[in-house]
Amino acid sequence: MRVLVLAVLAAWLGFGFNTASAEVPHPPLEAYGDLPSIRYMALSPDGSIVAFAERRERADYLVTFDFATRQKTYHVKIDDVATRDIWFADEENIVILASETKFVIGFRGEFEYSGAFSFSLKTKKLTFLLRGTDNIYPAQGGLGRIVGDDADPGYIFMPAYVGDRYFHPNYSLLRVNLKTGKGRRFKSGVDNTVDWFVDKDGTVLAREDYNNTTDTYRVYTYVNGKRELIYELETSQLPPGVTGIKADWSALLFSDGSDADDSGNVYELDFSGQLTPASLGGKGGTIERIIKDGNRFVLGVEYSGAVPSYKFYDPDVDAAVSGMVNQFSTASVNLVSWTDDWSKLLYLIYGSDTPGSYVLQDRETGQMMLVADERDNIPPDAVGQMVSVNYKARDGLNIPSILTWPAGVDIETASKLPLVVMPHGGPESYDAVGFDWMAQYFANRGYLVLQPNFRGSSGYGTEHRILGKGEWGGKMQDDITDGVQTLVEQGLADPTRVCIVGASYGGYAALAGGAFTPDLYKCVVAIAPVSDIRPLLVDVKWDNGRKHWALDYWQENIGDLDEEREKLDAISPARAADKFTAPVLLIHGNDDTVVPIKQSEIMERALEKAGKDVTFLELEGEDHWMSDGDTRIDALRAMATFIDQHIGAEAE
Numbered sequence: 001m002r003v004l005v006l007a008v009l010a011a012w013l014g015f016g017f018n019t020a021s022a023e024v025p026h027p028p029l030e031a032y033g034d035l036p037s038i039r040y041m042a043l044s045p046d047g048s049i050v051a052f053a054e055r056r057e058r059a060d061y062l063v064t065f066d067f068a069t070r071q072k073t074y075h076v077k078i079d080d081v082a083t084r085d086i087w088f089a090d091e092e093n094i095v096i097l098a099s100e101t102k103f104v105i106g107f108r109g110e111f112e113y114s115g116a117f118s119f120s121l122k123t124k125k126l127t128f129l130l131r132g133t134d135n136i137y138p139a140q141g142g143l144g145r146i147v148g149d150d151a152d153p154g155y156i157f158m159p160a161y162v163g164d165r166y167f168h169p170n171y172s173l174l175r176v177n178l179k180t181g182k183g184r185r186f187k188s189g190v191d192n193t194v195d196w197f198v199d200k201d202g203t204v205l206a207r208e209d210y211n212n213t214t215d216t217y218r219v220y221t222y223v224n225g226k227r228e229l230i231y232e233l234e235t236s237q238l239p240p241g242v243t244g245i246k247a248d249w250s251a252l253l254f255s256d257g258s259d260a261d262d263s264g265n266v267y268e269l270d271f272s273g274q275l276t277p278a279s280l281g282g283k284g285g286t287i288e289r290i291i292k293d294g295n296r297f298v299l300g301v302e303y304s305g306a307v308p309s310y311k312f313y314d315p316d317v318d319a320a321v322s323g324m325v326n327q328f329s330t331a332s333v334n335l336v337s338w339t340d341d342w343s344k345l346l347y348l349i350y351g352s353d354t355p356g357s358y359v360l361q362d363r364e365t366g367q368m369m370l371v372a373d374e375r376d377n378i379p380p381d382a383v384g385q386m387v388s389v390n391y392k393a394r395d396g397l398n399i400p401s402i403l404t405w406p407a408g409v410d411i412e413t414a415s416k417l418p419l420v421v422m423p424h425g426g427p428e429s430y431d432a433v434g435f436d437w438m439a440q441y442f443a444n445r446g447y448l449v450l451q452p453n454f455r456g457s458s459g460y461g462t463e464h465r466i467l468g469k470g471e472w473g474g475k476m477q478d479d480i481t482d483g484v485q486t487l488v489e490q491g492l493a494d495p496t497r498v499c500i501v502g503a504s505y506g507g508y509a510a511l512a513g514g515a516f517t518p519d520l521y522k523c524v525v526a527i528a529p530v531s532d533i534r535p536l537l538v539d540v541k542w543d544n545g546r547k548h549w550a551l552d553y554w555q556e557n558i559g560d561l562d563e564e565r566e567k568l569d570a571i572s573p574a575r576a577a578d579k580f581t582a583p584v585l586l587i588h589g590n591d592d593t594v595v596p597i598k599q600s601e602i603m604e605r606a607l608e609k610a611g612k613d614v615t616f617l618e619l620e621g622e623d624h625w626m627s628d629g630d631t632r633i634d635a636l637r638a639m640a641t642f643i644d645q646h647i648g649a650e651a652e
Helices: 009-013 029-033 315-327 437-444 462-466 475-489 505-516 533-544 549-557 565-570 573-579 598-609 629-647
Strands: 004-006 038-043 049-056 059-066 071-077 082-088 093-103 110-120 126-128 155-162 170-177 183-187 193-198 204-211 216-221 228-234 241-246 251-255 266-270 275-277 287-292 297-303 309-312 332-338 344-351 354-362 368-373 386-392 398-404 417-421 448-452 493-503 523-527 584-589 614-619
Touching: 029 437, 029 629, 038 332, 038 344, 038 354, 038 368, 049 082, 059 093, 155 183, 155 193, 170 193, 183 204, 193 241, 204 241, 216 241, 241 266, 241 287, 297 315, 309 315, 315 332, 315 344, 315 354, 386 475, 398 437, 398 475, 417 475, 417 629, 437 448, 437 629, 448 475, 475 493, 475 505, 493 505, 493 629, 505 523, 505 573, 523 629, 533 549, 533 565, 533 598, 573 598, 584 598, 584 629, 598 614, 614 629
Parallel strands: 038 082, 241 297, 417 448, 417 493, 493 523, 523 584, 584 614
Antiparallel strands: 004 368, 038 049, 049 059, 059 071, 082 093, 093 110, 110 126, 155 170, 170 183, 193 204, 204 216, 216 228, 241 251, 251 266, 266 275, 287 297, 297 309, 332 344, 344 354, 354 368, 386 398, 398 448
């Protein structure tokens, strides 16, 4: 465990904008493809220790590090399920959130099950929370949700469906014993309840319901000792809803999901039902995250962009966090954990000179401490420089993007580099400065990497996001094409060596690039892609029902399943397989519950029928996010071989 106390940590880390390096190390492919060495680091409530998942020899362990003794302790292997998060419920109990994909007897299809575990630092016992609780409904995916801490150490609040599997179970609030794992019903909901809000003393403050049959969303409060309806909205899609509680108990922080403004559409909903715009600080911009305590009382906000910025209600905390952001001005400073009294703050910092560093800020001493590197097997000199760039789409729209230069290249003289274009998934997501394992691998091997935040991306205002509605295969795709052409026109990219790589929606965009701009790309890599839109929407309707909000969402953003069949077929790459000229590599996990693997199977069959060059790598036991380190390595190895063959040194 690397621990260094430095007065000016930023200077030691050397964050800045470098030119060419004489020697560039090339870590093995496994260093990029495998999961990070350190993940999900969290501070204990008093800041005396940190807990995290450590990856060693392809296995994950729950580990703690004591700052006073400098002692690192390996507690338990946590490798059987995919770890999603780690935090402290109290000084003694660590909570681990994990998920697993499996079938449930008597129910259709696979479920992505989340589950929460508690680990006692005192007894060294790992306990599956809610297991053995009476009448827990078997087919529910969100069993790992935790919505509140309890003032009594050893207890937390968790919602779950409770009731007979053959009837409508109630989504109730349970008080869960961390020692035994069993929950006791604390407050009963109904079958269409979706969330609960509770304080440490067990006062239930609010409940949200959404009736998908009547398209009715409701917010209830219990602040006067009885349930009261304070807000009602007719909507065909489940809105973001209540996101937190004001620290002074005066109102709920609320979003109706509208496209009214760029501030994250956040309002204050007081307990009488009055809705007013929220005052979340004066920095402006799109809200990426509302920062809350364990009971979801709001402390501040994080704003999106190429690098994050913050605003806190407490002026002292605001000054401390702003000071860190300013000191590491060229890096992405991500606040990940803090002590109960905010005397210590933990950050994960990414930049062009680090693959990720966990840094502790001690407000009492004014010191900073480098706690650990997220990837200790990738040296700083191997990291490609990440630059926030903008270019104009053909209709004049500004497209913010991340450009990653090959490690060691002199950016002042570089020209005609082989280019890997990586459109992100979502599509309502965005790429920012950080350590993208695929982008960094290819940058380390000499490729220029473009990650465009095309219209439809989040993070850059509501207008930019909603411009993507109905533009799958249209202007969203044009934005990606225009980014490639801009780099070619500037002399930075070699037009004869361009490959497009993407996952999820990015996989669709990769296939769309191969189908609709076949002269632009020499190879196509699509990971968990959508290839044929109508069958995808049919699956959504089949799994959820014709009136479900999920179907409404996708039809609003892509097209109507019944009324726009020709449009949906026209933008489906599988129905344009004959237009491909570039070879295609398909990669898909067979445990994907987001985009079914049959979407890749459809694409493979269509390309084979058209006589095109296609390779399909099926990842056994892998989910949508490639959460398994071993299969990620397999996928990256296949991608590296494929891309090198078509636009790398092997192709010259």
